[in-house]
Amino acid sequence: MNLTHIEHIGIAVRSIDEARKYYEDVLGLKCYSVEEVADQKVKTAFFKIGQTKIELLESTDPEGPIGKFIEKKGEGIHHIAFAVDGIENALQSLEKDGIRLIDQAPRRGAEGLDIAFLHPKSTFGVLTELCEDKNK
Amino acid sequence: MNLTHIEHIGIAVRSIDEARKYYEDVLGLKCYSVEEVADQKVKTAFFKIGQTKIELLESTDPEGPIGKFIEKKGEGIHHIAFAVDGIENALQSLEKDGIRLIDQAPRRGAEGLDIAFLHPKSTFGVLTELCEDKNK
Numbered sequence: 001m002n003l004t005h006i007e008h009i010g011i012a013v014r015s016i017d018e019a020r021k022y023y024e025d026v027l028g029l030k031c032y033s034v035e036e037v038a039d040q041k042v043k044t045a046f047f048k049i050g051q052t053k054i055e056l057l058e059s060t061d062p063e064g065p066i067g068k069f070i071e072k073k074g075e076g077i078h079h080i081a082f083a084v085d086g087i088e089n090a091l092q093s094l095e096k097d098g099i100r101l102i103d104q105a106p107r108r109g110a111e112g113l114d115i116a117f118l119h120p121k122s123t124f125g126v127l128t129e130l131c132e133d134k135n136k
Numbered sequence: 137m138n139l140t141h142i143e144h145i146g147i148a149v150r151s152i153d154e155a156r157k158y159y160e161d162v163l164g165l166k167c168y169s170v171e172e173v174a175d176q177k178v179k180t181a182f183f184k185i186g187q188t189k190i191e192l193l194e195s196t197d198p199e200g201p202i203g204k205f206i207e208k209k210g211e212g213i214h215h216i217a218f219a220v221d222g223i224e225n226a227l228q229s230l231e232k233d234g235i236r237l238i239d240q241a242p243r244r245g246a247e248g249l250d251i252a253f254l255h256p257k258s259t260f261g262v263l264t265e266l267c268e269d270k271n272k
Contacts, residue, residue: 001164005186006142009216011262019260026233027218028137049218050141051186075261077213080145082163082185097162124155125211126147 001090007083007113007131008046008053012066013075016045016058023047023054037110042066044110055081055110079117081129087114090130094118106132137226143219143249143267144182144189148202149211152181152194159183159190173246178202180246191217191246215253217265223250226266230254242268 013019016034023029029047036043041064045056057078059067069078084090087106095101100119109115112135118128149155152170159165165183172179177200181192193214195203205214220226223242231237236255245251248271254264 001162003163003165003185006145006188009142009145011260013260022260026137026230026235027139029139049139050188052142052188073209076256077216077262080213094162099162120212124147124149124158126213 001093002085003082004085005051005083007081007129008055009077010055010057010079010081010129011076012057012059012069012078014058014070016043016056019056019075020045023056029054033111035110036060040065040109046111079127079129081115081131084130084132087116087130087132091116099123106130137229138221139218140221141187141219143217143265144191145213146191146193146215146217146265147212148193148195148205148209148214150194150206152179152192155192155211156181159192165190169247171246172196176201176245182247215263215265217251217267220266220268223252223266223268227252235259242266 020031024031029049031045031047033046041061043058043060047054057066061067100122102119103116106114106116113131113133115129115131120127156167160167165185167181167183169182177197179194179196183190193202197203236258238255239252242250242252249267249269251265251267256263
């Protein structure tokens with residue numbers, strides 16, 4: 001499997017407006033994009049640091065995945081995403097290795113990437129996303 | 137504050153021997169170092185992916201921070217670490233901004249880095265580490 005870098009770290013927050021003050025004014029990172037992903041019931045805000053993005057995730061619906069995550073665990077790191085070359089082959093390989101896939105095939109995520117999630121029960125507790133940018 | 141990249145992502149696991157099979161054989165990353173950090177009561181295993189390291193953390197003592205974390209929350213992402221130029225100045229600046237510091241001054245961490253942790257109550261639920269490699 002050809003994982004190249006950490007594409008992003010997803011962090012669940014109650015309010016992007018509040019949390020971005022910390023990431024911008026305190027840590028000095030720059031928010032370059034705010035986007036709503038309707039089918040995930042989230043608003044996202046992106047910051048870049050080196051090769052990696054920080055993706056803040058605010059729920060737009062208490063019944064959405066981020067709403068439920070925050071209700072259960074509070075704010076915090078939600079998932080990590082690896083950039084991969086060849087996401088379809090990677091998913092096939094993972095399935096052969098017995099990894100439980102949340103997405104059997106890639107779907108469209110934030111920033112127009114092809115994405116798929118792996119179940120944390122198979123990945124030692126880490127909700128893991130694969131991402132491929134086919135427009136690059 | 138001059139944060140340059142994500143230095144590492146710390147992941148709490150029950151057993152490095154078990155988890156490294158997933159990171160090596162399934163994801164194809166290479167473990168380049170296993171190290172015990174006695175004062176943190178952990179054994180660590182490092183993998184590199186792009187600019188970032190994945191640091192698996194196995195507790196060597198149920199009363200240590202990773203032992204307690206796993207007991208409370210199970211396996212999963214424990215912290216993220218930013219590489220910073222000028223860790224002392226960064227800590228001063230954070231304190232001025234009202235961020236609660238776990239380490240008032242840098243101390244020696246794994247791989248000989250100068251490190252300091254910020255309290256997740258100040259950082260929207262994310263246990264956050266700053267690292268500086270003064271040997272580079």
